[in-house]
Amino acid sequence: MENISINVHEADFDVAGLQRGLLSGLSEEGAVATFTGYVRRANDDRQVSTLELEHYPGMTEQSIKTIIDEAADRWPLLAASVVHRVGRLSPGDQIVWVGVASTHREAAFSACEFIMDYLKTRAPFWKKELGPFGEIWVSARQDDESRAARWQDDSTP
Amino acid sequence: MLKVLFFARIREELACSGLELHWPDTRLDLYTLQEQLCAEHGQSWRDILTQDNMIRAVNQKVVTDNCELNDGDEIAFFPPVTGG
Numbered sequence: 001m002e003n004i005s006i007n008v009h010e011a012d013f014d015v016a017g018l019q020r021g022l023l024s025g026l027s028e029e030g031a032v033a034t035f036t037g038y039v040r041r042a043n044d045d046r047q048v049s050t051l052e053l054e055h056y057p058g059m060t061e062q063s064i065k066t067i068i069d070e071a072a073d074r075w076p077l078l079a080a081s082v083v084h085r086v087g088r089l090s091p092g093d094q095i096v097w098v099g100v101a102s103t104h105r106e107a108a109f110s111a112c113e114f115i116m117d118y119l120k121t122r123a124p125f126w127k128k129e130l131g132p133f134g135e136i137w138v139s140a141r142q143d144d145e146s147r148a149a150r151w152q153d154d155s156t157p
Numbered sequence: 158m159l160k161v162l163f164f165a166r167i168r169e170e171l172a173c174s175g176l177e178l179h180w181p182d183t184r185l186d187l188y189t190l191q192e193q194l195c196a197e198h199g200q201s202w203r204d205i206l207t208q209d210n211m212i213r214a215v216n217q218k219v220v221t222d223n224c225e226l227n228d229g230d231e232i233a234f235f236p237p238v239t240g241g
Contacts, residue, residue, distance in 0.1 A: 037241055053240070054165050056233060059217035084240060096241050116241060124214075125240025126165035137166040140210075140237035 001072040003079035003101075006064045008055060010087035013097055022081045022099040029078055029101045033108035035116050037096040039089050043138070049131045053086040053095070056124035060084075067118040071100070074114065075107035082115065084125065114151055121148040158228065159185075161194070164235035170205045171198075180228040187213060188223045190232065210237055 005021065007013075015036055023029055039051045068080045079101040089095060098115050102108040127138040162175040176194075191213075195203035213220055214233040226232070 055240070056162070056164055056214075056217070056235065059214060059233070062217055120241035121238065122219075123240050124164065124235060124238050126236065127239045128165070137169075137236070138239040140239055144241075 001077050001080070004065065004068050005081040006061050007083045008060055008086055010085060012094060013083050015097060018081060018083060018097055019099055022079050022101050026078050026101060028103055030103045031105040031108040032099060032101045033105070033112040034097065034099040035112050036094055039091050039093045039095050041091040043129060046129060046133050047131050048091055048129045051089045052128040052130065053089060054126045055086050059124050063123045064119060067115055067122060071111040071114050075102065075111045077102050077107060077111055080111065080115065082119065117148045117151065120144045159190070159226065160231045162231065162233040164233065166236045167205060167234050171202060185226045186223050187215065187220065187226060187232065190226060206234060212237060
Protein backbone atom coordinates (compact mmCIF):
# COMPACT_ATOMS: atom_id res chain seq x y z
CA MET A 1 0.00 0.00 0.00
CA GLU A 2 1.41 3.37 -1.01
CA ASN A 3 -0.89 5.76 0.85
CA ILE A 4 1.00 5.84 4.13
CA SER A 5 1.65 8.91 6.22
CA ILE A 6 3.74 8.91 9.41
CA ASN A 7 4.44 12.06 11.38
CA VAL A 8 6.18 12.46 14.73
CA HIS A 9 6.29 16.03 16.02
CA GLU A 10 5.74 18.32 18.99
CA ALA A 11 2.89 20.38 17.55
CA ASP A 12 -0.78 19.61 18.18
CA PHE A 13 -2.84 18.20 15.32
CA ASP A 14 -6.27 18.75 13.79
CA VAL A 15 -8.16 15.47 13.42
CA ALA A 16 -10.54 16.80 10.76
CA GLY A 17 -7.60 17.93 8.62
CA LEU A 18 -5.86 14.60 9.14
CA GLN A 19 -8.96 12.69 8.05
CA ARG A 20 -9.29 14.84 4.92
CA GLY A 21 -5.62 14.16 4.19
CA LEU A 22 -6.15 10.43 4.67
CA LEU A 23 -8.89 10.44 2.04
CA SER A 24 -7.26 12.76 -0.46
CA GLY A 25 -6.58 11.01 -3.76
CA LEU A 26 -8.71 7.97 -2.89
CA SER A 27 -11.70 6.94 -4.99
CA GLU A 28 -12.94 3.63 -3.54
CA GLU A 29 -13.24 4.49 0.14
CA GLY A 30 -16.27 3.21 2.01
CA ALA A 31 -15.06 3.42 5.59
CA VAL A 32 -12.62 5.32 7.76
CA ALA A 33 -11.80 4.29 11.33
CA THR A 34 -9.77 6.62 13.50
CA PHE A 35 -8.41 6.57 17.02
CA THR A 36 -7.33 9.59 19.05
CA GLY A 37 -5.38 9.13 22.28
CA TYR A 38 -5.25 11.80 25.00
CA VAL A 39 -2.97 12.47 27.96
CA ARG A 40 -4.76 11.18 31.08
CA ARG A 41 -5.19 13.51 34.05
CA ALA A 42 -4.39 10.75 36.49
CA ASN A 43 -2.52 7.49 35.98
CA ASP A 44 -2.40 4.77 38.66
CA ASP A 45 -3.78 7.42 41.08
CA ARG A 46 -0.94 9.85 40.32
CA GLN A 47 -2.09 13.37 39.44
CA VAL A 48 -0.11 14.15 36.30
CA SER A 49 0.70 17.81 35.56
CA THR A 50 3.06 17.25 32.61
CA LEU A 51 3.87 14.33 30.36
CA GLU A 52 7.24 14.22 28.61
CA LEU A 53 7.50 12.03 25.54
CA GLU A 54 10.85 10.87 24.22
CA HIS A 55 11.42 8.81 21.08
CA TYR A 56 14.16 7.28 18.93
CA PRO A 57 14.18 9.40 15.76
CA GLY A 58 14.42 7.25 12.67
CA MET A 59 13.60 3.96 14.36
CA THR A 60 10.25 5.37 15.44
CA GLU A 61 9.15 6.14 11.91
CA GLN A 62 10.54 2.88 10.55
CA SER A 63 8.80 0.78 13.20
CA ILE A 64 5.45 2.49 12.54
CA LYS A 65 5.95 1.87 8.80
CA THR A 66 6.54 -1.83 9.53
CA ILE A 67 3.35 -1.98 11.64
CA ILE A 68 1.29 -0.35 8.88
CA ASP A 69 2.77 -2.71 6.29
CA GLU A 70 1.76 -5.66 8.47
CA ALA A 71 -1.77 -4.28 8.77
CA ALA A 72 -1.94 -3.83 4.99
CA ASP A 73 -0.92 -7.49 4.57
CA ARG A 74 -3.82 -8.57 6.79
CA TRP A 75 -6.61 -6.31 5.57
CA PRO A 76 -7.44 -4.60 2.26
CA LEU A 77 -6.49 -1.03 3.15
CA LEU A 78 -6.57 2.05 0.95
CA ALA A 79 -4.66 4.43 3.21
CA ALA A 80 -3.24 4.64 6.73
CA SER A 81 -1.89 7.53 8.72
CA VAL A 82 -0.25 7.81 12.14
CA VAL A 83 0.59 11.02 14.00
CA HIS A 84 2.36 10.87 17.36
CA ARG A 85 3.39 13.86 19.43
CA VAL A 86 6.64 14.12 21.40
CA GLY A 87 7.99 16.67 23.87
CA ARG A 88 6.10 18.22 26.79
CA LEU A 89 2.34 17.62 26.89
CA SER A 90 -0.38 18.49 29.40
CA PRO A 91 -3.33 16.43 30.67
CA GLY A 92 -6.14 16.49 28.13
CA ASP A 93 -3.78 17.08 25.20
CA GLN A 94 -4.08 14.93 22.11
CA ILE A 95 -1.09 12.60 21.91
CA VAL A 96 -1.66 10.10 19.08
CA TRP A 97 -3.91 9.72 16.05
CA VAL A 98 -4.37 6.66 13.85
CA GLY A 99 -6.54 6.76 10.74
CA VAL A 100 -7.30 3.91 8.36
CA ALA A 101 -9.35 3.96 5.15
CA SER A 102 -10.79 0.89 3.47
CA THR A 103 -13.71 -0.09 1.29
CA HIS A 104 -15.55 -1.69 4.24
CA ARG A 105 -15.77 -1.05 7.96
CA GLU A 106 -14.47 -4.38 9.22
CA ALA A 107 -11.01 -3.88 7.72
CA ALA A 108 -10.90 -0.25 8.89
CA PHE A 109 -11.93 -1.07 12.48
CA SER A 110 -9.57 -4.04 12.78
CA ALA A 111 -6.56 -2.40 11.17
CA CYS A 112 -6.94 0.73 13.29
CA GLU A 113 -6.96 -1.33 16.48
CA PHE A 114 -4.08 -3.53 15.27
CA ILE A 115 -1.93 -0.49 14.45
CA MET A 116 -2.64 1.07 17.84
CA ASP A 117 -1.96 -2.16 19.76
CA TYR A 118 1.35 -2.69 17.97
CA LEU A 119 2.33 0.97 18.22
CA LYS A 120 2.01 0.77 22.00
CA THR A 121 4.29 -2.25 22.27
CA ARG A 122 6.76 -1.83 19.40
CA ALA A 123 7.32 1.82 18.52
CA PRO A 124 10.18 3.36 20.54
CA PHE A 125 8.40 6.06 22.53
CA TRP A 126 8.78 6.57 26.28
CA LYS A 127 6.57 8.56 28.64
CA LYS A 128 7.68 10.33 31.78
CA GLU A 129 5.05 11.72 34.15
CA LEU A 130 5.68 14.82 36.21
CA GLY A 131 3.53 16.04 39.09
CA PRO A 132 3.31 16.58 42.85
CA PHE A 133 4.90 13.14 43.29
CA GLY A 134 8.04 14.21 41.41
CA GLU A 135 8.80 12.48 38.13
CA ILE A 136 8.47 8.88 37.08
CA TRP A 137 9.11 6.93 33.87
CA VAL A 138 5.93 5.10 32.95
CA SER A 139 6.27 1.32 33.12
CA ALA A 140 5.22 -0.89 30.22
CA ARG A 141 1.84 -2.50 30.88
CA GLN A 142 1.34 -6.22 30.63
CA ASP A 143 -2.19 -5.80 29.29
CA ASP A 144 -0.78 -3.77 26.36
CA GLU A 145 1.47 -6.74 25.59
CA SER A 146 -1.50 -9.10 25.90
CA ARG A 147 -3.61 -6.98 23.56
CA ALA A 148 -0.84 -6.97 20.94
CA ALA A 149 -0.26 -10.72 21.38
CA ARG A 150 -3.92 -11.47 20.52
CA TRP A 151 -3.17 -10.64 16.89
CA GLN A 152 -0.49 -13.31 16.70
CA ASP A 153 -2.87 -16.12 17.66
CA ASP A 154 -5.59 -15.28 15.20
CA SER A 155 -5.87 -12.55 12.60
CA THR A 156 -9.45 -11.84 13.67
CA PRO A 157 -9.62 -11.95 17.49
CA MET B 158 33.09 3.82 13.98
CA LEU B 159 30.25 2.52 16.12
CA LYS B 160 27.46 4.70 17.44
CA VAL B 161 25.91 3.65 20.76
CA LEU B 162 22.70 5.34 21.92
CA PHE B 163 20.80 5.25 25.20
CA PHE B 164 17.19 6.35 25.62
CA ALA B 165 14.73 7.36 28.33
CA ARG B 166 15.30 5.84 31.80
CA ILE B 167 18.51 4.16 30.64
CA ARG B 168 19.89 7.47 29.33
CA GLU B 169 19.12 9.14 32.65
CA GLU B 170 20.51 6.32 34.80
CA LEU B 171 23.77 6.28 32.84
CA ALA B 172 23.83 10.09 32.56
CA CYS B 173 24.82 9.48 28.94
CA SER B 174 22.83 9.83 25.72
CA GLY B 175 25.38 8.13 23.53
CA LEU B 176 28.97 7.32 22.62
CA GLU B 177 31.01 6.99 19.47
CA LEU B 178 33.56 4.19 19.48
CA HIS B 179 36.35 3.36 17.07
CA TRP B 180 35.84 0.14 15.17
CA PRO B 181 38.28 -2.37 16.71
CA ASP B 182 39.40 -3.90 13.37
CA THR B 183 38.51 -7.34 14.70
CA ARG B 184 35.25 -9.23 14.90
CA LEU B 185 32.88 -7.77 17.43
CA ASP B 186 29.47 -8.94 18.58
CA LEU B 187 26.79 -7.18 20.59
CA TYR B 188 27.41 -8.96 23.88
CA THR B 189 31.16 -8.32 23.65
CA LEU B 190 30.49 -4.64 23.02
CA GLN B 191 28.19 -4.55 26.04
CA GLU B 192 30.84 -6.27 28.17
CA GLN B 193 33.41 -3.71 27.03
CA LEU B 194 31.11 -0.84 28.00
CA CYS B 195 30.54 -2.42 31.43
CA ALA B 196 34.26 -3.05 31.97
CA GLU B 197 35.14 0.48 30.97
CA HIS B 198 32.49 2.34 32.93
CA GLY B 199 32.17 0.27 36.08
CA GLN B 200 29.61 -1.56 38.14
CA SER B 201 26.85 1.04 37.79
CA TRP B 202 26.84 0.58 34.01
CA ARG B 203 26.94 -3.19 34.42
CA ASP B 204 23.91 -3.10 36.74
CA ILE B 205 21.97 -0.97 34.25
CA LEU B 206 22.93 -2.54 30.92
CA THR B 207 22.27 -6.08 32.16
CA GLN B 208 18.76 -5.36 33.45
CA ASP B 209 16.36 -8.17 32.54
CA ASN B 210 13.97 -6.05 30.51
CA MET B 211 16.66 -4.18 28.53
CA ILE B 212 15.86 -3.84 24.84
CA ARG B 213 18.73 -3.73 22.37
CA ALA B 214 18.52 -2.54 18.78
CA VAL B 215 21.10 -2.75 16.00
CA ASN B 216 20.63 -0.34 13.11
CA GLN B 217 17.19 0.56 14.47
CA LYS B 218 15.89 -3.01 14.59
CA VAL B 219 15.26 -4.79 17.88
CA VAL B 220 17.47 -7.84 18.44
CA THR B 221 16.70 -10.49 21.04
CA ASP B 222 19.95 -12.46 20.81
CA ASN B 223 23.61 -11.75 20.37
CA CYS B 224 24.61 -10.72 16.85
CA GLU B 225 27.69 -9.84 14.86
CA LEU B 226 28.37 -6.10 14.52
CA ASN B 227 29.88 -4.23 11.61
CA ASP B 228 31.78 -0.99 11.23
CA GLY B 229 29.25 1.86 11.02
CA ASP B 230 26.52 0.13 13.03
CA GLU B 231 24.20 2.03 15.33
CA ILE B 232 23.48 0.21 18.60
CA ALA B 233 20.79 1.33 21.04
CA PHE B 234 19.84 0.33 24.58
CA PHE B 235 16.42 1.28 25.91
CA PRO B 236 13.66 0.21 28.33
CA PRO B 237 10.33 -1.32 27.25
CA VAL B 238 8.39 1.19 25.18
CA THR B 239 5.42 3.16 26.53
CA GLY B 240 4.05 5.26 23.67
CA GLY B 241 0.56 5.70 22.34
